[in-house]
Amino acid sequence: KAGVTQTPRYLIKTRGQQVTLSCSPISGHRSVSWYQQTPGQGLQFLFEYFSETQRNKGNFPGRFSGRQFSNSRSEMNVSTLELGDSALYLCASSLSGANNYGYTFGSGTRLTVV
Amino acid sequence: GENVEQHPSTLSVQEGDSAVIKCTYSDSASNYFPWYKQELGKGPQLIIDIRSNVGEKKDQRIAVTLNKTAKHFSLHITETQPEDSAVYFCAAPTGTASKLTFGTGTRLQVTL
Numbered sequence: 001k002a003g004v005t006q007t008p009r010y011l012i013k014t015r016g017q018q019v020t021l022s023c024s025p026i027s028g029h030r031s032v033s034w035y036q037q038t039p040g041q042g043l044q045f046l047f048e049y050f051s052e053t054q055r056n057k058g059n060f061p062g063r064f065s066g067r068q069f070s071n072s073r074s075e076m077n078v079s080t081l082e083l084g085d086s087a088l089y090l091c092a093s094s095l096s097g098a099n100n101y102g103y104t105f106g107s108g109t110r111l112t113v114v
Numbered sequence: 115g116e117n118v119e120q121h122p123s124t125l126s127v128q129e130g131d132s133a134v135i136k137c138t139y140s141d142s143a144s145n146y147f148p149w150y151k152q153e154l155g156k157g158p159q160l161i162i163d164i165r166s167n168v169g170e171k172k173d174q175r176i177a178v179t180l181n182k183t184a185k186h187f188s189l190h191i192t193e194t195q196p197e198d199s200a201v202y203f204c205a206a207p208t209g210t211a212s213k214l215t216f217g218t219g220t221r222l223q224v225t226l
Contacts, residue, residue, distance in 0.1 A: 004157075033213060043158075043203065043216040056213045090157050097212025102148040102205075105157030 004106035018079040025093030032074040037088040116141040116208040120217025137204035138186040
């Protein structure tokens with residue numbers, strides 16, 4: 001079966017711009033979570049969506065937002081980009097929640113802010 | 115919230131030797147403990163997991179042990195091979211919430 005698909009793979013943006021990242025989960029998976037991965041902070045939880053509703057949220061500023069569509073595909077948006085937003089953004093899908101089934105991760109979107 | 119500590123941060127072993135990575139967690143309500151392997155340029159991949167009703171689980175050369183009383187769990191890799199070289203992450207759920215808190219990762223290098 002197809003895995004988790006994230007697009008684009010790479011992005012270069014300028015400070016102050018906004019960016020939208022896309023994630024298509026495994027077919028049948030209703031939970032989609034987003035993580036930010038940096039060398040200094042490791043894997044940091046951004047938010048989780050389940051059946052089009054945000055179910056959990058991490059400790060990130062309001063510039064980071066997301067949504068989930070009826071087909072479970074998800075997007076995350078970062079507005080007013082800062083240099084510190086440069087990171088690998090990972091999408092993870094799960095059948096119904098990571099606390100019972102774990103995640104299947106995509107390959108990530110590498111965002112560079114210049 | 116959950117706090118997961120992972121040690122060591124780097125581990126170098128010779129091919130054929132065993133490797134052990136240890137994690138501790140803080141939330142006693144956690145009941146599911148996965149391990150992920152991340153290779154360069156890829157997302158983390160689930161390699162093994164354990165639930166709180168068992169103390170050990172094995173899958174070929176990989177095993178995980180869990181001590182709920184002490185709140186720690188460990189990943190054991192036997193007969194290591196060069197393709198085992200990667201970064202390994204442990205994780206634990208934040209209580210009953212459907213999200214995982216990850217350890218800081220262990221970079222495993224298997225040398226010939």
